[in-house]
Amino acid sequence: MPPAKKRTRSYDPAKTRAAVLAQFGHVRSAVGGLTPGQLALPTRLGEWTVRELAAHIAMALDAVGRFLDRPEPDRQDAVLLDWPFATSAGSAAIADRARLLAGEHPDLDAFLGEVGQRFTARLDAHPGSRLIATNVGALPLADYVVTRTVELVVHTDDLNAAVPGLDVPYDRQALAAATRLLADALAVKAPGGSTEVRIPPYAVVQCVAGPRHTRGTPPNVVETDPLTWVRLATGRVTWPDAVAKAEISASGERADLSGLLPLMA
Numbered sequence: 586m587p588p589a590k591k592r593t594r595s596y597d598p599a600k601t602r603a604a605v606l607a608q609f610g611h612v613r614s615a616v617g618g619l620t621p622g623q624l625a626l627p628t629r630l631g632e633w634t635v636r637e638l639a640a641h642i643a644m645a646l647d648a649v650g651r652f653l654d655r656p657e658p659d660r661q662d663a664v665l666l667d668w669p670f671a672t673s674a675g676s677a678a679i680a681d682r683a684r685l686l687a688g689e690h691p692d693l694d695a696f697l698g699e700v701g702q703r704f705t706a707r708l709d710a711h712p713g714s715r716l717i718a719t720n721v722g723a724l725p726l727a728d729y730v731v732t733r734t735v736e737l738v739v740h741t742d743d744l745n746a747a748v749p750g751l752d753v754p755y756d757r758q759a760l761a762a763a764t765r766l767l768a769d770a771l772a773v774k775a776p777g778g779s780t781e782v783r784i785p786p787y788a789v790v791q792c793v794a795g796p797r798h799t800r801g802t803p804p805n806v807v808e809t810d811p812l813t814w815v816r817l818a819t820g821r822v823t824w825p826d827a828v829a830k831a832e833i834s835a836s837g838e839r840a841d842l843s844g845l846l847p848l849m850a
Contacts, residue, residue, distance in 0.1 A: 593665050594769055596762060598713040598727040604758035605646070605730060608737040609701055612642055615744065615753040617694035624693070628747040629821070633683065635747050638740060639693050641683040643700040645736035649729065650707045652717035663722025668732050669770040669818075671721040672849050734762040735849075739819050742812065746821075755812070761787045764811040767818040770848050780805040780839045784814045793839050805837030820847035 616624075616639045624636040633641070690696035713727030738760055741753050768788040779795030781803045782788075791797075793805070809817070813832045816822040824843035827833045835841065 593728075594765060596727070596731050598730070600758055601727070601730050601734065601762060602708055604756050604762060605733045605737060606701065606705065607756040608734070608741060608759040609642070609646055609697070609704075611753050611756065612639070612737065612741055612744065613694065613697040613701065615751060616697065619748065619751075623748050623751075626747050628743055630743060631680070633680070634687070635744065636693065637683045637687045638743055638747065639697070640687040640690065641679070642737065642740045643697055644679070644683060644686065645733060645740070646700050646704045649717075649726070649733070650703050652719055652729065653707055653711060653715070653726070655718045658716045658718050658723035661716055661723050661725065663719070663724050665724065665728040665731060665766070666769055666773050667721045668719075668724075668729075669735070669767060669849050670774075731762055731766060734759045735766055735815075735819075738763040738815055739821070742816065742821065760811050760815075763815055764788050767815060767848060770818070771842070771845065774848060775842075775845050779803075780807065780837065780842075782842075783808040784811055787811055788814075793842075795839050803837075805839040806835070807840050807842060808834045817842075817846050818848045820849065 619635065624634065624639070626635045627633075628635060628638050630638060686696075708726075708730070711726055713725060713730075715726045716723050717726055717729055719729055738755060741755060745751050745753055764784050764787040768782060768784055768790045771782060772790040772792045775792045775794070777794035778791040778797035780791070780793040782790050782792060783806065785808070796804075809827070809832060813822065813827055817824065817827060824833070824841070824846055828835065
């Protein structure tokens with residue numbers, strides 16, 4: 586795991602909570618309108634169907650409650666930017682759990698509604714500073730909620746890719762938080778100042794070891810849009826494919842980030 590930066594970007598807990606609930610609401614609305622045939626469609630996530638993907642999205646939100654049910658850790662021993670590098674652990678168990686939940690809850694709309702209510706109730710009952718024991722270590726609750734924006738944005742994109750004609754919207758604040766967290770993770774993985782990565786309108790980070798520019802346009806620049814960046818960072822699209830489709834603008838000898846992506850397996 587790359588060492589996390591000591592200084593972490595700050596996120597407004599109220600805005601993050603609203604963003605998570607808004608994006609989850611978009612997912613619930615879309616899933617509730619799918620036919621049995623659409624729910625049985627395959628996804629780009631291995632053997633998962635759309636129904637199982639929806640169950641996994643519910644799991645991502647319910648994780649907050651599961652962690653809050655554990656005893657509160659004595660001290661914080663992880664930071665937000667550790668999270669992107671620890672998401673592959675337990676992937677087989679996560680897949681099994683998603684399939685189980687999909688079978689246990691034939692009424693997905695009702696199930697997603699219950700999950701949303703539990704999430705809201707848990708956040709109402711605990712301060713954002715409350716420590717929770719997560720898969721990456723002990724984090725403040727407010728920081729962990731930021732990671733839910735990544736889960737929701739990524740899997741909203743998976744839903745849209747799986748169901749022809751589906752166009753689940755992306756909450757602006759959720760997409761912004763997900764973009765910024767993954768951009769900062771790149772700067773952690775490849776510390777330096779020789780390359781500037783621009784993801785307008787949400788993030789700009791300096792990364793990659795080498796000569797640091799001090800004024801004007803840096804010699805190495807990468808620019809892409811937020812959704813393409815999220816797809817690159819999570820392995821939904823490869824660097825060569827995004828370049829071939831002109832979804833990335835890259836200039837300079839240190840502007841090829843293919844060896845650093847994806848950030849999340």
